């Protein structure tokens with residue numbers, strides 16, 4: 321194993337790609353006969369990419385789960401209000417006013 325990373329990296333600035341040079345970091349791993357630093361080790365690069373992808377997926381799933389819970393709470397409230405108030409127009413007006421003023425139902429989970 322060479323003691324220097326063998327990855328080609330661009331130079332500084334916008335035209336850096338014209339001046340590709342060898343990474344100056346110390347080699348930490350050998351893959352298929354080539355030496356790599358921790359930054360350019362293909363195994364670590366892949367791990368970082370997958371971790372980032374998973375974090376994005378987790379965020380998307382969290383947002384979708386919150387949205388779905390809020391939706392269910394809102395449906396529950398509409399049903400409850402419909403049962404309490406027999407004046408459908410009054411109930412509908414109140415809910416629409418609430419949505420327009422806050423962008424959402426006031427039904428809230430203590431989680432957020």
Ligand SMILES: [Zn+2]
Nearest residue numbers: 325343357360
């Ligand atoms: Zn490197």
